[in-house]
Amino acid sequence: MSNKAPRAVATATASFAALLVAAASHATPDSDALIARLARAAPASIAFVEVRFSTLLVEPLVVGGTLVYEGDGSLTRRVETPYREESAIRGETVRVERAGEEPRTFALRRAPELRGLLTGMIGLLAGDASFIGEHFAVTTTGDDQRWRLGLAPTDDRLKQRLSEIVVAGASAEPECFVIRDSQGGASVMLLGAAAARPLPAPLALPELLAHCGAE
Amino acid sequence: MKRTALALLLLAAWAGGLAALGVFVQRHLDVDSDLRLFLPEPRTSEQRILLDAIGEGPASRLLVIALEGAPREALAATSSALVEALRSNDEFRFAANGDVGLDSLPEELLPYRYLMSVEDDTRAFDRDRLHAALELRARDLASPGGFALEPLIARDPTLLTLSLLEQWEPAQEPRRELDVWFDAAGERALLVAETRASAFDPTGQRAALAALDEAFAAARSAAEVTLTASGAGSFSVLMETRTRNAAQDLARFATIGMLLLLLVAYRRIGALVLSALPLASAAVAGLAAVGALFGSVHGITLAFGFTLIGVAQDYPLHLLSHRRPGASPESVARGLWPTLATGVASTCVAYLTFWFSGVTGLKQLACFTVTGLAVAALSSRYVLPRLMTEGSRDHGQSPLLARLWRAIASLPRLRWAAPALVLACVGAVAWAPQPFWENDLGALTPVPSELLERDRALRAELGTADTRHLLVVEAANVDGALAALEALNPELERLVAAGAIGAYDHAARYVPSAAAQTARRSQLPSGDALRAELEAAASGTAFRPAAFAPFLADVEAARTLPPLTFEQARALPGFGSRLDALVPERGSLVAALVTFSGVRDAGELAALAAPGGAATLLDVRAASESLVAAQRSHLLVSLAVGGLLLIAIVTVALRDGRRVIRVLAPLALTTLIVVAVLQLAGVSLNLFHLISLILAAGLGLDYALFFEHAAHDEAEQGRTLHAVLTCAGSTLMVFALLALADLPVLRAIGVPVAIGVVANFVLALLLTRPAVRAAR
Numbered sequence: 001m002s003n004k005a006p007r008a009v010a011t012a013t014a015s016f017a018a019l020l021v022a023a024a025s026h027a028t029p030d031s032d033a034l035i036a037r038l039a040r041a042a043p044a045s046i047a048f049v050e051v052r053f054s055t056l057l058v059e060p061l062v063v064g065g066t067l068v069y070e071g072d073g074s075l076t077r078r079v080e081t082p083y084r085e086e087s088a089i090r091g092e093t094v095r096v097e098r099a100g101e102e103p104r105t106f107a108l109r110r111a112p113e114l115r116g117l118l119t120g121m122i123g124l125l126a127g128d129a130s131f132i133g134e135h136f137a138v139t140t141t142g143d144d145q146r147w148r149l150g151l152a153p154t155d156d157r158l159k160q161r162l163s164e165i166v167v168a169g170a171s172a173e174p175e176c177f178v179i180r181d182s183q184g185g186a187s188v189m190l191l192g193a194a195a196a197r198p199l200p201a202p203l204a205l206p207e208l209l210a211h212c213g214a215e
Numbered sequence: 216m217k218r219t220a221l222a223l224l225l226l227a228a229w230a231g232g233l234a235a236l237g238v239f240v241q242r243h244l245d246v247d248s249d250l251r252l253f254l255p256e257p258r259t260s261e262q263r264i265l266l267d268a269i270g271e272g273p274a275s276r277l278l279v280i281a282l283e284g285a286p287r288e289a290l291a292a293t294s295s296a297l298v299e300a301l302r303s304n305d306e307f308r309f310a311a312n313g314d315v316g317l318d319s320l321p322e323e324l325l326p327y328r329y330l331m332s333v334e335d336d337t338r339a340f341d342r343d344r345l346h347a348a349l350e351l352r353a354r355d356l357a358s359p360g361g362f363a364l365e366p367l368i369a370r371d372p373t374l375l376t377l378s379l380l381e382q383w384e385p386a387q388e389p390r391r392e393l394d395v396w397f398d399a400a401g402e403r404a405l406l407v408a409e410t411r412a413s414a415f416d417p418t419g420q421r422a423a424l425a426a427l428d429e430a431f432a433a434a435r436s437a438a439e440v441t442l443t444a445s446g447a448g449s450f451s452v453l454m455e456t457r458t459r460n461a462a463q464d465l466a467r468f469a470t471i472g473m474l475l476l477l478l479v480a481y482r483r484i485g486a487l488v489l490s491a492l493p494l495a496s497a498a499v500a501g502l503a504a505v506g507a508l509f510g511s512v513h514g515i516t517l518a519f520g521f522t523l524i525g526v527a528q529d530y531p532l533h534l535l536s537h538r539r540p541g542a543s544p545e546s547v548a549r550g551l552w553p554t555l556a557t558g559v560a561s562t563c564v565a566y567l568t569f570w571f572s573g574v575t576g577l578k579q580l581a582c583f584t585v586t587g588l589a590v591a592a593l594s595s596r597y598v599l600p601r602l603m604t605e606g607s608r609d610h611g612q613s614p615l616l617a618r619l620w621r622a623i624a625s626l627p628r629l630r631w632a633a634p635a636l637v638l639a640c641v642g643a644v645a646w647a648p649q650p651f652w653e654n655d656l657g658a659l660t661p662v663p664s665e666l667l668e669r670d671r672a673l674r675a676e677l678g679t680a681d682t683r684h685l686l687v688v689e690a691a692n693v694d695g696a697l698a699a700l701e702a703l704n705p706e707l708e709r710l711v712a713a714g715a716i717g718a719y720d721h722a723a724r725y726v727p728s729a730a731a732q733t734a735r736r737s738q739l740p741s742g743d744a745l746r747a748e749l750e751a752a753a754s755g756t757a758f759r760p761a762a763f764a765p766f767l768a769d770v771e772a773a774r775t776l777p778p779l780t781f782e783q784a785r786a787l788p789g790f791g792s793r794l795d796a797l798v799p800e801r802g803s804l805v806a807a808l809v810t811f812s813g814v815r816d817a818g819e820l821a822a823l824a825a826p827g828g829a830a831t832l833l834d835v836r837a838a839s840e841s842l843v844a845a846q847r848s849h850l851l852v853s854l855a856v857g858g859l860l861l862i863a864i865v866t867v868a869l870r871d872g873r874r875v876i877r878v879l880a881p882l883a884l885t886t887l888i889v890v891a892v893l894q895l896a897g898v899s900l901n902l903f904h905l906i907s908l909i910l911a912a913g914l915g916l917d918y919a920l921f922f923e924h925a926a927h928d929e930a931e932q933g934r935t936l937h938a939v940l941t942c943a944g945s946t947l948m949v950f951a952l953l954a955l956a957d958l959p960v961l962r963a964i965g966v967p968v969a970i971g972v973v974a975n976f977v978l979a980l981l982l983t984r985p986a987v988r989a990a991r
């Protein structure tokens with residue numbers, strides 16, 4: 001029962017939001033203005049909790065840590081719980097380092113889903129709507145208080161791997177980034193206040209999306 | 216020049232004949248540039264491997280490509296696009312830029328990873344090992360690379376595919392940026408590409424370089440990116456172009472100079488035409504003979520051959536200089552013939568000995584020069600006089616030449632001069648610090664040293680194998696060789712650990728022997744056992760055991776696979792050329808190589824080769840130096856025989872010991888002087904110098920024979936002086952131009968001949984002089 005209630009609430013909220021959007025489209029924030037508002041001056045860091053869903057898994061994987069934006073396309077993702085790992089994204093190269101293991105380096109073009117996410121993330125951090133528009137078809141729903149950006153890849157190759165990226169947030173704060181791949185896998189990255197709130201239990205994708213308003 | 220109908224008809228027939236032969240040559244003669252035609256037949260399998268490596272080996276076909284001038288991202292993008300274009304280009308067999316995708320292993324061969332991995336681990340499928348692997352995969356899945364790895368995790372939870380790809384990477388990897396190779400400074404993206412054409416096929420290499428340029432133009436991600444390609448093939452194209460351009464420039468100057476000189480000497484345009492005919496006939500006839508006998512001619516044969524038949528230019532000049540009023544050209548030719556014939560016959564016999572050297576290139580040279588000289592001499596004797604008119608003036612009556620002759624005759628006779636000169640020359644040769652002979656095979660196709668240096672630096676950055684040391688393992692079949700290579704592994708690992716070598720590479724790193732593959736196969740668990748281990752391993756992880764069905768299927772498939780054969784492995788992308796290079800001989804006897812990089816202690820390698828006897832150490836430089844030395848000794852033996860025959864012919868012709876010495880002394884002394892001058896200048900002698908010395912000796916013989924012939928008649932002395940002055944002047948001009956050229960090859964021919972012409976002329980004059988006094 002307990003997992004049905006939030007879903008119902010979420011569905012209701014979503015329907016209500018949709019109704020609102022349909023009824024008063026002028027209330028929907030302009031995506032360019034919204035993206036511009038989300039810009040952060042580097043360096044900026046924020047706590048995150050990432051939940052990874054996959055068909056290989058019985059239950060999702062949850063990691064937490066800090067995300068540091070160093071500007072100029074450089075991003076560091078530091079995992080602190082339940083183990084330590086640091087991923088540095090510098091331009092086109094990603095380097096993953098874990099205690100007791102050989103560091104691994106790979107090029108972004110080997111991981112199109114990640115590139116898609118990064119493009120969206122860095123575009124938002126830079127407040128650059130035209131950069132995002134080059135790679136995604138952007139749809140905006142909600143209002144200035146509670147908004148949701150849907151980024152659908154326009155590139156055919158990317159479309160084969162990545163079905164959608166969703167960014168949801170409240171006023172000028174993004175609360176989550178969601179990647180959904182074409183195989184039914186997904187990753188939900190909760191940021192700031194959303195990361196601090198307890199996760200819905202049991203942990204399932206729809207509830208989690210509702211948790212940060214990204215459904 | 217005669218203007219009678221008969222003479223003009225004869226001239227037209229001659230020119231027509233030349234043109235027809237020229238067309239035959241154009242149609243039937245290919246120019247070859249395989250250096251191996253100029254080396255002796257290989258006798259040992261080591262020499263065979265070496266010769267293969269020189270012309271056909273993948274190392275010689277490998278172009279090292281550097282991209283620079285733009286930010287790393289642009290260079291890496293260009294590198295990726297370029298490597299893709301080259302892989303699908305017919306001119307190239309293989310291209311790599313360090314980028315190994317997970318898709319490098321064809322789908323159907325994926326189960327073979329359990330037979331091919333050298334990670335010998337009998338417990339790899341135990342529950343605790345699998346559990347540890349799954350924990351790591353869970354972290355991978357939650358990492359930024361998780362989405363990319365997800366498809367592989369279900370099939371290969373221990374990521375054996377990745378370690379296999381790492382195992383196959385070059386033993387010493389260059390720096391990797393953005394997934395592609397870069398130099399240590401991170402400023403140049405590096406690629407390698409293997410051409411289909413062999414290194415000594417300039418046409419094929421030129422096509423490959425053009426294809427590379429075209430692919431680069433399309434792949435270039437930014438206008439600032441520049442490309443440099445380096446390798447034996449690009450050098451052969453470059454050297455061919457440079458040599459041709461330099462030679463054409465020189466030929467233009469030389470032709471103009473020659474025309475002016477001949478105009479001054481003979482003051483007739485007709486004389487120019489007549490003097491050109493024998494040499495042109497010599498060249499065309501020589502080429503036609505080589506074409507008929509060999510079908511192709513080596514570039515070096517051409518260069519040497521045209522150098523050597525240069526002596527034929529003198530034949531018509533003697534005739535022209537001896538022409539005089541009151542003597543028919545026919546009688547002049549008849550009078551000169553014994554002297555000319557002695558010179559031609561002895562030179563031809565000397566050149567003919569090249570035929571017995573056992574080296575194809577030198578056989579071609581013998582064929583070309585002997586045919587050429589014979590045709591030039593016979594046409595000067597029997598055809599040219601029919602086209603000539605009686606001379607309008609007698610050079611024997613020239614007061615200027617007569618005065619000059621008397622001045623030379625009255626010079627003091629220094630009996631001690633010749634022995635002193637010999638002593639000085641021998642002293643100079645003994646004193647010179649550098650080795651007498653150049654043994655470096657590279658000196659035969661001289662590439663500017665800055666290009667070689669750049670090539671070496673690029674190859675060092677790429678960690679390509681040290682080309683000097685190779686270990687050769689011989690076996691009755693490929694699988695035996697692979698097993699022998701595997702047996703060497705512990706010792707090789709010990710050498711790497713001890714720092715004696717940086718890394719090693721051999722074919723068994725890519726294809727294990729059938730025995731090793733069968734042994735690994737027998738260690739694979741049964742389907743039920745593995746399922747049980749996997750289920751136990753997955754408990755306590757977030758994974759569903761059922762998700763790993765593809766993994767279970769692969770291991771099950773591997774349990775019944777026949778071992779991957781060497782031939783199957785050759786068909787894998789990028790494997791063919793690597794395996795061909797590492798197992799160059801696969802006939803009745805198989806020879807496989809172990810290559811090394813970063814050799815610091817070659818003694819340890821020799822020790823490795825000693826005990827079992829299965830492996831022998833091949834020192835490539837020593838082997839190539841021994842080949843060069845063998846080639847030279849072939850040549851020197853030919854020359855010694857040729858020299859003796861030359862002395863015999865001159866002796867028979869002159870029938871007087873003192874006369875023979877007077878004729879041969881100048882050329883012997885000249886040879887000594889040229890060698891001494893080169894040695895004093897710090898030059899070690901190579902094949903080009905040797906050939907030039909032979910030409911100089913041939914010229915010297917003719918000068919001395921003609922001076923000697925003229926010793927008793929003053930008018931004849933004047934004509935001979937005129938003839939030899941014209942001959943020596945024109946030859947000196949041509950070879951002095953070569954001596955001033957930038958290219959080492961042209962200099963190596965120009966300097967000795969230029970010195971030789973002067974020394975021969977002066978010595979022939981001075982040493983034949985006693986006869987002048989005796990006559991008085």
